[in-house]
Amino acid sequence: MRTLRAQVTAILVAAVLVVIALANGAAFFIARPQWPPFGAGVIAPAILDAVALAAKLPPGTDAPALRPAPPAGPLDEMASRQLSDALARLGQPHPVRVLRPEGGSPVTAIGLADGRWLVLSGGGIPPPPRGPPGGTFGFAVWLALMILGVTGVVVLAVRRLTRPLALVEEAARRIGPDGELPVLPERGPAEVRAAAAAINRLSARLKASMDSRMRIVAGAAHDLRTPLTRMRLRAEFVADEEDRAQWLSDLAELDRIADSAIRLVREEVEGGALEAVRFDRLVEQVATELREIGLGVAVRGTVPGLVSGRPLSLKRAVRNLAVNAATHGASATHGARLAVSADAERVVLVIEDDGPGIPEALMGRVFEPFFRVDPARQVKIPGAGLGLAIANEIIARHGGGLTLSNRPGGGLLQRVELPAADAGQDGDE
Helix, strand or coil, rough: CCCCCHHHHHHHHHHHHHHHHHHHHHHHHHHHHCCCCCCCHHHHHHHHHHHHHHHCCCCCCCCCCECCCCCCCCECCHHHHHHHHHHCCCCCCCCEEEECCCCCCCEEEEEEECEEEEEEEECCCCCCCCCCHHHHHHHHHCCCCCCCCHHHHHHHHHHHHHHHHHHHHHHHCCCCCCCCCCCCCCCCHHHHHHHHHHHHHHHHHHHHHHHHHHHHHHHHHHHHHHCCCCCHHHCCCCHHHHHHHHHHHHHHHHHHHHHHHHHHHHHCCCCCCCEEEEEHCCCCHHHHHHHHHHEEEEEECCCCCCCCCCCHHHHHHHHHHHHHHHHCCCCCCEEEEEEEEECCCCCEEEEEEECCCCCHHHHHCCCCCCCCCCCCCCCCCCCCCCCHHHHHHHHCCCEEEEEEEEEECEEEEEEEEEEEEECCCCCCC
């Protein structure tokens, strides 16, 4: 009942059933026989006319309708009471006995003032009230069929009316990791075509905006290379060695920022076919490369894990995460610790370190481009603040997820989950 379609369906079904109940009730009160059945109709007055005629006959008169006692038989107490009340309302109360013999018509016996009884056959006495055909079970079946029929009609109507909303929901569900909306076919009723056309226009405008942003970032980063090269050449002629070293260090950091921006753009626009990759071997290769350049990276355990992806992109993501742990989270005795586990559905990489971690208030911003925990940028560790953003982009494009959390004993835990590939594929990476 949480979806709009279910709520609208429930409201309409309830409304229709209430209307049906009210309509049936109104029809019953309008078309029913007069109730009570002897109140103001012709039965009670006709009986009083017969009683008046019988009272004029002297005692001892031989008349078949006059008897000294009422006949015996099964008594209909409800009909007897109702007819007695009707006679009393007309101002002439009389004892009344309505009998219903088995297989015969009802018999009405009216007590006269002299003790005799006027016996009338039939007399227009209505049959006793009966339940619906089939009894309680038949009524339950009728009610269930009515509810099912109303619900089916309402469901079909609501589905047709809310089709544009379902189209929007389906488009949102099919948004890819690159943030692009799928192109929807513009067919069907006018409302559906209008909704599909609006979503397609939105998708085209979003894609154009994202492409423009990427071109601006890539162009700016690329254009920085030429002035940086000129500034580096001029810095070489600075006489003071300390100033020259500082100039070259700052220029190197600017160059890294420009290079990171270009890599981030490349990850967002890069395509190409996927292939089977042995993720455990890829992690071991990255750890070996980082140890060769002097970073403290250790592989604590791996199991064979096969994923489908682009090897260079996956290696770049793992390298960025490992470098982040080895540089920001290395202690005097331990560096980054990597472990790979796998099951039938996913392959998991866990990277731990012993650093200060990330403040919980800033944990939601760690994947923003150019974000650094130290806002004053007073850390001496080089970097542009794009490593986690690039890694997160790569992992998301491979259908996986990257989560960061602070370890209870101190340090940061980085967890990568990727969907496992078919074990029948061949992974050579």
